[in-house]
Amino acid sequence: MFKALKNVFGSIRSAISKGISEALGAIASREIRYDDVAKRSDELVLRLVEADIAYEVAEEIVIGVAKRLDGVRISRFEDLDAVVEDKLREAIKEILLRGVWKGDLVKLAAERKPLKLVFMGVNGVGKTTTIAKVARFFTKHGLKVLVVAGDTFRAGAQEQLAIHCSRLGVPFFRAKYGSDPGAVVYDAVRHAEKQGYDVVLIDTAGRQHTDRDLMEEIKKIVRVSKPDLKILVLDSLTGNDAVNQAREFDKYVGVDAAILTKLDANATGGSAISIIASIGKPIVFVGVGQGYDDLEQYDPEKILERIFGGE
Incomplete structure (x- = not known):
């Protein structure tokens, strides 16, 4: 269940991490910028659409991750994948919370x-x-x-x-x-x-x-x-x-x-x-x-x- 989506989100996490790592270069640490993710948004949205996520929702997810990573300080020695996955999970959770029914x-x-x-x-x-x-x-x-x-x-x-x-x-x-x-x-x-x-x-x-x-x-x-x-x-x-x-x-x-x-x-x-x-x-x-x-x-x-x- 959701195996393909799990793989897609894994590839998105890796793509975002790669972009941040390239931006970091040889610098010991720096803040992640919104554009570090946004510049890859077309590619990331397309990957989500290919996993049957509606285009508007895919855009919302990518923008949500970019906003959450903006200003986060990262070093070359940190686990970038873990940081990105945490923000990706937060963005998905915000969407899923819309479906919560509070009745009994x-x-x-x-x-x-x-x-x-x-x-x-x-x-x-x-x-x-x-x-x-x-x-x-x-x-x-x-x-x-x-x-x-x-x-x-x-x-x-x-x-x-x-x-x-x-x-x-x-x-x-x-x-x-x-x-x-x-x-x-x-x-x-x-x-x-x-x-x-x-x-x-x-x-x-x-x-x-x-x-x-x-x-x-x-x-x-x-x-x-x-x-x-x-x-x-x-x-x-x-x-x-x-x-x-x-x-x-x-x-x-x-x-x-x-x-x-x-x-x-x-x-x-x-x-x-x-x-x-x-x-x-x-x-x-x-x-x-x-x-x-x-x-x-x-x-x-x-x-x-x-x-x-x-x-």
Whole structure:
């Protein structure tokens, strides 16, 4: 995971160190200047772009490192690579911190009862599996969960979710295909309130963010369910497309938070960093495998360790 990105950052660290070393020459010590890094910025940005990092984010990283190194006094006997890596890590961390979600889902569930979460996303992002993983997260905390099939459109959608719920021992609320999704969700929420459920997880039909009719459908689901959180599920492999999805869903429906899937399959890691930097929404969870327990709460330090840590 992130192996290619680790190699790219290693090459960038070496390139910056080489430039500083050349500038230092035979002098025993001197302050690093902003231009020592900036003069190589085109080359450094290109290396990051080749690792699937969006151009604007790549520029931000390089500029961030240059600013952090500016004024740092270095000697010919110091470990330049270590100094540069420290500043590179700081620049990446600043970007990753944008995705931190400060809420507590378990605490929210106790306060709201039931806590209502609506899940949105285009086809193929792993939304169905993600809902199952989130259900597992709540049941591990001893909470009573109801999963609702708000997708009455796509053939097989309810069956897939039903299989997951059966394996997890989680109740599943469904209706006939072609039923009004808003009515189904409304009935499910009322049922959950009467039966004392702690959490209601509401699926919606996978939709392209350009499909206005389906966007209207999800807006209706949101109106009748009054969710505590509208969660957008994004594929971490898709980079800029995921950023565009987030912007469109937020524009037409509103997005409170996101879940990034397939982080384990993200060989470069660059697209994931671009998404975190660009969507402007907190990340609640990241998917790191196919199992029901392969869901981690978003933690910038873990991602930094995957990039800069050992094998």
